[in-house]
Amino acid sequence: xxxxxxxxxxxxxxxxxxxxxxxxxxxxxxxxxxxxxxxxxxxxxxxxxxxxxxxxxxxxxxxxxxxxxxxxxxxxxxxxxxxxxxxxxxxxxxxxxxxxxxxxxxxxxxxxxxxxxxxxxxxxxxxxxxxxxxxxxxxxxxxxxxxxxxxxxxxxxxxxxxxxxxxxxxxxxxxxxxxxxxxxxxxxxxxxxxxxxxxxxxxxxxxxxxxxxxxxxxxxxxxxxxxxxxxxxxxxxxxxxxxxxxxxxxxxxxxxxxxxxxxxxxxxxxxxxxxxxxxxxxxxxxxxxxxxxxxxxxxxxxxxxxxxxxxxxxxxx
Ligand SMILES: Nc1nc2c(ncn2[C@@H]2O[C@H](COP(=O)(O)OP(=O)(O)OP(=O)(O)O)[C@@H](O)[C@H]2O)c(=O)[nH]1
Ligand SMILES: [Mg+2]
Numbered sequence: 001x002x003x004x005x006x007x008x009x010x011x012x013x014x015x016x017x018x019x020x021x022x023x024x025x026x027x028x029x030x031x032x033x034x035x036x037x038x039x040x041x042x043x044x045x046x047x048x049x050x051x052x053x054x055x056x057x058x059x060x061x062x063x064x065x066x067x068x069x070x071x072x073x074x075x076x077x078x079x080x081x082x083x084x085x086x087x088x089x090x091x092x093x094x095x096x097x098x099x100x101x102x103x104x105x106x107x108x109x110x111x112x113x114x115x116x117x118x119x120x121x122x123x124x125x126x127x128x129x130x131x132x133x134x135x136x137x138x139x140x141x142x143x144x145x146x147x148x149x150x151x152x153x154x155x156x157x158x159x160x161x162x163x164x165x166x167x168x169x170x171x172x173x174x175x176x177x178x179x180x181x182x183x184x185x186x187x188x189x190x191x192x193x194x195x196x197x198x199x200x201x202x203x204x205x206x207x208x209x210x211x212x213x214x215x216x217x218x219x220x221x222x223x224x225x226x227x228x229x230x231x232x233x234x235x236x237x238x239x240x241x242x243x244x245x246x247x248x249x250x251x252x253x254x255x256x257x258x259x260x261x262x263x264x265x266x267x268x269x270x271x272x273x274x275x276x277x278x279x280x281x282x283x284x285x286x287x288x289x290x291x292x293x294x295x296x297x298x299x300x301x302x303x304x305x306x307x308x309x310x311x312x313x314x315x316x317x
Contacts, residue, residue, distance in 0.1 A: 006020060006035060007035055007038035007039050010035070010039055010133060010136055010137050011042055011136055011137065011138075012137075013137045014137075015107065015110060017137075018078075018110055018133055018134070018137050019112075021035055022112050022133060025126050025130060025133070026114065026126055035133075036132060039132065039133065040132065040136075043132050043135040044135065044257070045135060045138075045140075046078070046131070046134060046135035046139050046140060046142045047140065047141050047142070047161050047162075047246065048131055048135075048141075048142045048160040048161045048162075049143050049144065049160060049161065049162050049164065049242065050144045050146070050156060050157030050158070050160030050162065050163045050164065051063055051066075051143065051144065051145050051146075051157070051164045051166060052145075052146050052147065052148040052153065052154065052157040052163070052164070052182060052185075053147070053148055053165055053167060053168075053182070053190075053192075054147070054148060054166075054167070055147050056168075057166040057167065057168045057192055057193075058166065058168065058192040058229040058230070059145045059147075060081060060145060061192075062166060062190065062192055062227060062229040062238075063079060063143050063145050064229075065227075066143060066235060066238065066239065067079060067111075068232075069232075069235050069236060069238075069239045070141055070239060071106070071108060071109060075108075075140035075141055076138065076139045076140050077108065077109050077139055077140065077141045077142070077143060078109075078110045078111075078131070078134025078135075078137070078139040078141075078143070079109070079110070079111040079142075079144075080112050080113075080114060080130045080131060080134070080142070080143070080144050080145070081111075081112070081113045081114065081144075081145040081146075082113075082114050082145060082146045082147065082153065110134065110137075110139065112130060114126060114127055114130065123152075123153075124146075124152030124153050124155065124156050124267070125152075125267050125268070125271070127144060127146065127156055128156050128159075128260075128263075131144060144157065144160055148165070148182040152267070154182055154185060155263050156263075158185040158259075159256065159257075159260035159263050160260075161246070161249075161253060161256060161257075162187050162188065162242055162245050162246065163185050163186055163187050164186070164190055164238075164242075165182050165186035165188070165189055165190070166190045166192050167189065167191055167206065168191070168193045168202075169191060169194070169197070169198040169199040169202040170196055170197055170198035170201075170202070183206075183209060186222050187220065187222055188222055188223055188224075188225060188238070188241050188242065188245060189206050189222055189223070189225070190224075190225050190226075190227050190238060191203050191225070191226045191227070192227045192228070192229050193228065193229075194226040194227055194228050194233070194234060195228045195230075195231075199226055203226065206224050207224065220245065220248050220249070223241055225237050225238045225241055273312075277308060281308060281311050281312045282308070290304050
């Protein structure tokens with residue numbers, strides 16, 4: 001399959017081409033980058049819905065429910081879920097795939113779990129590029145699930161068109177989520193597992209946090225929606241809330257998308273620059289010997305970096 005025909009087929013929405021494109025992106029291959037270059041101009045139409053929250057909050061179950069609810073309105077949907085690497089949630093890796101198989105055979109739905117290979121930054125970038133592929137392929141909505149742990153993952157969700165932060169009652173996750181800095185990114189709060197004891201208490205503690213903020217008359221104050229992802233209770237209300245947010249932010253969506261562009265640019269630029277330094281500037285083994293010299297206090301890190309920058313940037317004094 002040539003690159004040209006692959007991008008054409010992605011733009012036509014061919015599921016096999018989408019699958020192939022995602023694999024190229026996951027492998028961080030040059031073909032993946034070439035594909036993004038070809039399809040980028042055709043993206044920007046899909047509505048990106050980011051769902052984050054602590055491990056095990058029920059994000060996948062909720063995304064699956066959202067998928068059904070949104071699909072019922074006739075819209076086509078792509079889902080990209082980041083598989084947790086944590087050994088503590090090993091079961092969920094299979095779970096994501098199994099649970100969402102209820103949509104197998106529906107050509108209006110494409111679901112992909114991203115396996116973690118290498119570093120998290122790479123995974124976050126790959127996730128946002130998979131969203132681009134779905135977008136180019138004509139999916140109306142892209143659902144993105146990430147665990148709210150790393151800054152990169154939080155950034156993907158923060159720069160989605162709407163960010164949903166999922167909290168569960170009674171586990172101290174509320175506090176955890178606060179610490180991870182994911183409260184600030186929420187456009188909508190979901191208290192999932194509302195069947196559990198303490199759901200209302202959790203709602204109140206989020207309310208208390210929100211009341212510390214001041215909101216102007218026309219400002220969006222993040223609503224709190226209680227859900228039971230396992231039964232689907234509260235999910236229609238969540239969809240309604242998403243639609244309300246979408247309508248409310250119609251005019252400001254551009255700045256959100258610009259923030260996404262900025263995140264993507266900074267990510268790519270630092271990755272590419274570091275790659276350039278490692279491949280083109282440093283001699284084989286030099287990075288390691290530099291580390292040794294820093295560790296032994298023979299060299300300080302600032303001087304080391306200044307020296308590398310002088311060599312990396314032509315014309316630098
Ligand atoms: N009681 C109850 N259990 C739920 C609810 N939603 C999800 N669960 C259960 O919580 C567990 C974790 O659900 P997942 O959907 O895998 O959670 P997740 O947030 O995607 O997990 P990770 O991706 O591993 O972070 C599963 O056993 C679900 O069945 C709910 O509303 N109520
Ligand atoms: Mg999950």
